[in-house]
Amino acid sequence: MTVVIDGEEKRLGLALSGGGFRAAGFHLGTFRKLKELDLLDKVDLISCVSGGSIAGAYLCANWQSDTVLDELEDYLLTRSIAVSSVLSGILNPFESRIEALAASYDKYLFHDATLASLKNGPRVYFNSTNLSSGNMFFYVAGGDGPEEMGEHELGQTGASDQKISSAVAASSAFPPVFPPLRVSEEEYPNPQTEYVTLTDGGVYDNLGVNPLMRMERNQLDFALVSDAGKPFEIKESPTESASVVLLEAIGILMEQVRGLQFQRLELAHASGRGPKPVWYSIDSVEGEVHPGDAQFASSITTNLKRLKQAELDVLTRHAGALCEARIKRWAPELIPSG
Numbered sequence: 001m002t003v004v005i006d007g008e009e010k011r012l013g014l015a016l017s018g019g020g021f022r023a024a025g026f027h028l029g030t031f032r033k034l035k036e037l038d039l040l041d042k043v044d045l046i047s048c049v050s051g052g053s054i055a056g057a058y059l060c061a062n063w064q065s066d067t068v069l070d071e072l073e074d075y076l077l078t079r080s081i082a083v084s085s086v087l088s089g090i091l092n093p094f095e096s097r098i099e100a101l102a103a104s105y106d107k108y109l110f111h112d113a114t115l116a117s118l119k120n121g122p123r124v125y126f127n128s129t130n131l132s133s134g135n136m137f138f139y140v141a142g143g144d145g146p147e148e149m150g151e152h153e154l155g156q157t158g159a160s161d162q163k164i165s166s167a168v169a170a171s172s173a174f175p176p177v178f179p180p181l182r183v184s185e186e187e188y189p190n191p192q193t194e195y196v197t198l199t200d201g202g203v204y205d206n207l208g209v210n211p212l213m214r215m216e217r218n219q220l221d222f223a224l225v226s227d228a229g230k231p232f233e234i235k236e237s238p239t240e241s242a243s244v245v246l247l248e249a250i251g252i253l254m255e256q257v258r259g260l261q262f263q264r265l266e267l268a269h270a271s272g273r274g275p276k277p278v279w280y281s282i283d284s285v286e287g288e289v290h291p292g293d294a295q296f297a298s299s300i301t302t303n304l305k306r307l308k309q310a311e312l313d314v315l316t317r318h319a320g321a322l323c324e325a326r327i328k329r330w331a332p333e334l335i336p337s338g
Contacts, residue, residue, distance in 0.1 A: 001044045001122055003222075005333050010221040012334070013045040013212040013275060016052025018172070018202035019228040019282075022300040023051030025076050025312045026228035026282055029319025031059060031069055034224075037324065037335055044143070045218055047125040049201040049208040051228070051304075053171035056124060057164050058109055060142055063121035076312060079108055081304040098181050102169035115141035115167065116160040123218070125211045126167040127201035130154075131180055132193045136204045138211065139167035149183075154190040162187070170198040172304070202229075203253075207261045213274050222331055223265060225279035226319065229258060230302050278330045280322035287325030293318040 123143030150156030268274025
């Protein structure tokens with residue numbers, strides 16, 4: 001899947017950030033705009049994190065469906081996964097919250113499908129954070145490549161029989177709401193650990209741009225970054241509660257990593273070692289179609305609770321407007337003239 005520019009085939013990558021259902025709704029707007037611009041079916045690689053993994057996985061699992069975007073919208077408006085998963089973990093002593101989260105994804109989205117079922121779509125990465133090594137851990141499938149799981153330090157192994165729901169659950173296991181997903185030595189054999197524990201991919205890279213910059217694995221010409229991460233806000237009356245302080249500390253760290261990742265993208269391209277970046281963030285006013293869209297979209301909380309229709313309408317409208325504005329400004333060659 002490529003974009004033809006002046007007779008040459010160019011490869012387009014898409015990064016979908018974390019941010020719960022807010023992010024999934026924002027990325028739905030990106031999907032709709034790319035489809036309108038005749039670019040969605042030309043995306044060659046998708047890299048997903050947390051809420052972005054929910055949207056990206058469902059898109060890729062139903063790549064050839066004409067109704068996939070409408071179905072994703074219905075899901076975001078009708079399901080509250082976090083609530084059901086937390087309650088299930090409390091009421092059922094034999095099932096952890098992370099297992100309940102994966103089971104919920106399976107029930108409503110993926111129906112026991114494995115990574116091997118993603119062959120018809122683009123290459124797709126579901127990124128999590130390996131607490132055993134401190135590295136990004138990925139499940140990858142689709143395109144012309146094999147199904148794999150692993151990381152650059154501990155290595156990769158085959159993953160064709162791994163469930164999509166497990167990959168998405170690991171990617172969206174936001175601490176401390178969800179415990180990490182344990183992957184056994186039988187599933188992921190490596191000489192350094194007995195098992196690995198995976199938590200939300202946003203802890204390592206909430207934008208999901210790492211796979212887009214690994215040119216030795218993925219040769220891309222353009223990198224479109226759909227960033228729905230909640231901007232850090234000044235608190236008029238900051239809390240001293242230990243649990244909230246922990247969440248705020250995580251948010252500060254993620255905000256720092258976010259800025260550094262954007263710089264890495266730009267520097268890699270400037271030095272000829274990376275794709276041309278086209279990125280937009282949910283809090284951007286430049287390009288919004290309705291005054292106030294950026295502020296409203298950014299204010300939607302980060303969780304896995306169903307969205308209200310008004311929230312989803314603004315998220316999709318704002319993402320679509322930013323996507324088109326940034327492409328026209330920074331990569332107009334992606335859109336055929338006339």
